[in-house]
Amino acid sequence: MEKYGKDKTDEIVTVKIFTQSNQTLTYAFSLSTSVDSLKSYLHQVLNVDKSKIILKHKDEVLEDDQSLKQLGATSLGTFELYLQAEGIKLTKCSFYLPVVDVITVKVKGKTIIVEIENCTRVKPWLGGYRDLSSGKVYHNANAQTDFKPKIYANIVQADRPCQTAIDKAINHVMMDTGVQTGNASDGIRCVSPKAYQRDSMWLHEEKVVQNVIIIQRAFRRVLKHRKRVQAEQKQRPATIKSSVSQLELKQQHYNTLYAMISKWLKKERRSIKDIAADKSTRKTAQMNLLKKEIKFLMEVEKQRLELKYELTKHDDITFLNKTSKPKIFKNKNGKLLTVDTVGNQKARELKDIYLKITSQLLLSKADNRLHSLDDLYNLVCGSKYKYKRDFMDVIEMEKDLIKIQAEAVSLKSIRSRIEQLFRHFIRQPEVNPEVDSYYRPTEKRILNVYTCIRCKRNLAATDFSLESRVNRTNVCANCEWAEKVGHKHIDMAPYRKILKTLRHDELQMAAYHSECFIMQPTEIYRLVTIIWEEKSAISETSQLNVLKLVRWRKEQHWSPWNCVLLTRDEAKVHLEIEDSLEDYYDVKFISWVNNKHFTAKLQFANLVQVVKNRSKKKSIGLTKNWQVVADNFSIRI
Structure with a gap:
């Protein structure tokens, strides 16, 4: 609200304006405020025509050009005026009329004007009680601080109509003996006491023991189920863990890690350049930074290789599961028939030996490992594998190292060699006849072979990255990965x-x-x-x-x-x-x-050429027979 004639540097006076309806309007004005400014203020508050407002002081009508100081008002004092309006009764104000008291307070030699405003509001219902002897009704009062009621569905819950609920008697009908219920009108329930009952009688009549036994059985059944679930979780094969890691940790996540390491390295190098020190101190800081970078890269690469090994292992298990699965087909009557061929049985035997060879539990026990190697040796010995002699020599070498109780570090390389040869062994058609059924009929197993110009290896076309800008296969995907990690550090x-x-x-x-x-x-x-x-x-x-x-x-x-x-x-x-x-x-x-x-x-010139060739193929019309088929099935080409 605008404060007429009020200035921070001017002296203040409290003006009380009395209306014809015995209402008081109090406000603070400066001593230089004119009567015309007071009428403008009353016109805004009371919504009354300014020309009809008459102000009096000691039964004298005031002129518009007179100021409060000329009328005898003093600084920090109180000045009374009377309000009249011709032809209007101010029994009710046009809208909210504030009732304000202004007091002056002196704090540490400073005079502060405090306005006390009493706002009209709905009285909250805070409860109360009635004296039975005298019949008087007492209501609980609230503090001076304004109560903040909760509003729910546009209803103030602190009001009396919202908090006073209509009591309704609820009749709960009990069919047990010895329990009485009253009528729904009075809401009174009468309960009669039962006869005294001993503990032995209570245990016998209420069947307490039988109920306790039922609860104990249910509790023990739940405990047994929890133990069984925990045991199954511990005995889950490593293939499930590898499948989870396959979903959670992908190759692109390692690209992000390498990019983060690159950003961190650039930031640290900038901070080293800003160090105000001699040349030897900076070289020492750069050497420590290089050691940290090598440590981080080795740790990330170690985890990447572990993930790669787990994914390879998971692919082998999936391959063996599909090749060892019996063939299912329908007969003439529509019934499903399952046929377990010789190839499925051989694949199942290979799967069992593979799980024994790659199991971490059997690797720690020498006797179980020797039995697994003997089974693998007999299997390889009776096959027509082209690397049979080399495979058997590697198996004999590990058996000799286990017998002399060599350390696990010494056996790590030879065990990885055995797994690599066995992985190639199970994918040979002369060993596993179901290999051809694993691949799709349209999938070519003999692919075009290209030579990588960097690693000089002869690889299939699928081992090279295919892009629209690539005219021929020059660099394999593995070399591109090494280049990205070592130089570019791009987060894709x-x-x-x-x-x-x-x-x-x-x-x-x-x-x-x-x-x-x-x-x-x-x-x-x-x-x-x-x-x-x-x-x-x-x-x-x-x-x-x-x-x-x-x-x-x-x-x-x-x-x-x-x-x-x-x-x-x-x-x-x-x-x-x-x-x-x-x-x-x-x-x-x-x-x-x-x-x-x-x-x-x-x-993307090559991509433009591909689009042109595709549009040319679309422009070629169908032959006569295929056009008849397209017309019959309403196919638009």
């Missing part, structure tokens, strides 16, 4: 997320021939970093977690030359454009985006 997780979101959006639009399904995360990385410079085209936001690739022209399929990098909110607004883009964007901005698209065509 944000770009995988962008590609996943892009593919999901294209599937929602039923664009199954979009180029995003051909592209790989590394290509999305080049598109975002080289073409769009990792910034939004509109707001230039560089946070990868909020950026996404969308179509530039909505009616065309997504491609690197028909896309734009925007934030989620910007992409939502961009995709809602129905008219021409020239009506919404500036000409310079559209030409800038077109230049980006031209650069993308140069970067």
Whole structure:
């Protein structure tokens, strides 16, 4: 509320205005306040025409140009005025009329004006009681602090109508003997005491012992179930743990770890450069930093190799489970028949020996390990494996080392060699006849072989990374991984997320021939970093977690030359454009985006050629017989 004529540097006076309805309006004004300002204040508070307001002091009508100081008001004092209004009765104010008292308080030589406001509010119902002898009703009073009632469903629960509930008698009918219930009208229940009962009689009549036995049985059954579950959890095979780790720890997570180590290393090197010390101190700090980096990298690489071993082991178990599974087919009557062939039995024998060889429990016990090696030796001896002689020599070597009680460290390398040979052994058709049934009929086991220019190994085409920019297979995937870890340290997780979101959006639009399904995360990385410079085209936001690739022209399929990098909110607004883009964007901005698209065509030239070849194949018409089939089934080509 505005305070008329009030100034921090002016002297203050308390003005009490008495109305015709015996109401008092108190407020603080400065001594220089005029009568006209008082009428303006009353016009705002009382909502009364200013021309009809008359102020009197000692039965004298006041003029508008008179000030409170001229009328005899003193500083920090009280001044009384009377209010009259022609033709209006102020029995009720037009709206809320505050009743304010103003007092002056002196604190440490300073004079402070305090306004006391008594606001009208609904009286809360706080309960009470009635004196039975005198019949008087007493209500509980509340403190001066305003009560804050709880509001539920637009109802103040502190009010009396909300807290005073209507008592209703509830009649609980009991069918037991010796229990009486009253009528529903009076709500009174009369209970009669039972006859005295001894403990022996109580145990016999109430069947306490029988009920205790039932509870004990149920409790013991629950304990037994819990023990059985705990034992099963301890005896779970290692394959389940490896499958869990396969889902939780993937290769891309290690890329993220290496990228984090790279960022930490750059930060530490900057801090070493900022050290105000001599050259020898800086060299010592750099040497300690290099040791820490080597320690971190060795620890991450150790865990990665352990994960790789567990995944390989899990793949072997899956392969043996599928090859040892009996064949199931239906007969003429529709019944399922199960046939266990000789190949399934051989695969089951290989599976049992593999679990014994790779089990950690048997590795610690020498006798069990020797029995497992004897079974493996007899199996290899009776086969036509081309590396049979080498395999048998390695088994004999481990048996000799176990007999002389060699340490586990000495046996680690030879045991890994045995597992590697056995992994190759179980996948040979002359050893496991069900190998051919494991692979799909369309899957070629004899692939094209290429030579890696770095590691000089002859590898299959599936061991090389396939991208749109690659014309031929030069560097294998393993060498590329070593290059990324040793030099680049690129975290591909944000770009995988962008590609996943892009593919999901294209599937929602039923664009199954979009180029995003051909592209790989590394290509999305080049598109975002080289073409769009990792910034939004509109707001230039560089946070990868909020950026996404969308179509530039909505009616065309997504491609690197028909896309734009925007934030989620910007992409939502961009995709809602129905008219021409020239009506919404500036000409310079559209030409800038077109230049980006031209650069993308140069970067992904091979992908452009693939799209052209695919469009040419679509233009080739169907033969006569296939056209008849398409017409019968209403297939549009």
